[in-house]
Amino acid sequence: MSDDAALIEAGERLFRRPFAFRRGLADLADLPPSDRLEIAFAGRSNVGKSSLINALTGVRGLARTSNTPGRTQELNIFESETAPLRIIDMPGYGYAKAPKPMVDRWNALVRTYLQGRQALARVFVLIDARHGIKANDAEILTMLDKAAVSYQVVLTKRDKIGPKAAETVETETLKALSRRPAAFPLLVSTSSEKGDGIGQLRAAIVQLMSERGLSA
Ligand code: GTP
Numbered sequence: 001m002s003d004d005a006a007l008i009e010a011g012e013r014l015f016r017r018p019f020a021f022r023r024g025l026a027d028l029a030d031l032p033p034s035d036r037l038e039i040a041f042a043g044r045s046n047v048g049k050s051s052l053i054n055a056l057t058g059v060r061g062l063a064r065t066s067n068t069p070g071r072t073q074e075l076n077i078f079e080s081e082t083a084p085l086r087i088i089d090m091p092g093y094g095y096a097k098a099p100k101p102m103v104d105r106w107n108a109l110v111r112t113y114l115q116g117r118q119a120l121a122r123v124f125v126l127i128d129a130r131h132g133i134k135a136n137d138a139e140i141l142t143m144l145d146k147a148a149v150s151y152q153v154v155l156t157k158r159d160k161i162g163p164k165a166a167e168t169v170e171t172e173t174l175k176a177l178s179r180r181p182a183a184f185p186l187l188v189s190t191s192s193e194k195g196d197g198i199g200q201l202r203a204a205i206v207q208l209m210s211e212r213g214l215s216a
């Protein structure tokens with residue numbers, strides 16, 4: 001079996017374990033201890049973070065999704081009793097109609113978490129394939145670069161565009177990421193609706209765990 005196929009299979013095994021909601025928190029003081037490898041999903045509001053977590057874990061409705069931007073307002077934590085992994089669903093940024101107190105809260109919570117969390121092994125930054133990297137996405141990527149927090153961009157909602165547009169956005173995103181020191185290779189072809197690209201995402205997580213000496 002090739003290394004890639006082995007990773008994909010290990011990823012499937014990992015996410016066959018039951019993942020459940022552990023808690024939502026609005027205050028970083030409530031974070032659990034840094035006792036397992038943590039991955040976080042960040043991105044603009046409505047980009048598909050919660051949907052991707054559902055597709056990843058194979059648990060429909062695990063993370064709440066909505067057509068209305070601003071659905072996720074806390075850091076929501078998902079864990080499995082039998083895997084040394086913690087998944088964090090983050091509130092989205094860039095929601096134009098968000099009231100200022102919400103934006104301030106987002107900034108305080110998310111920025112502090114992203115820059116200062118010891119257990120945080122990688123941030124998956126989701127970018128809508130229809131729009132590519134926008135100014136507020138670039139701001140987050142720059143913050144992660146400066147804090148030397150490793151991140152990996154995932155293009156979402158690929159099912160909403162044609163193959164030509166997909167190719168263009170992939171090329172442009174790759175070009176933009178090549179200048180960024182903390183960026184890992186782009187993960188493409190993700191559609192939470194169709195399940196495309198989920199195997200690659202799972203494989204990336206298994207690889208990350210094995211780099212940290214954790215068996216998936
Ligand atoms: P906030 O919590 O508000 O920041 O949003 P979010 O990033 O968690 O987005 P969410 O997962 O709630 O998805 C927003 C909307 O996009 C929902 O209506 C999803 O069904 C839809 N959606 C998410 N991923 C995809 C995808 O890959 N393809 C399509 N067609 N729709 C998607």
Ligand code: MG
Nearest residue numbers: 049050071072
């Ligand atoms: Mg959400």
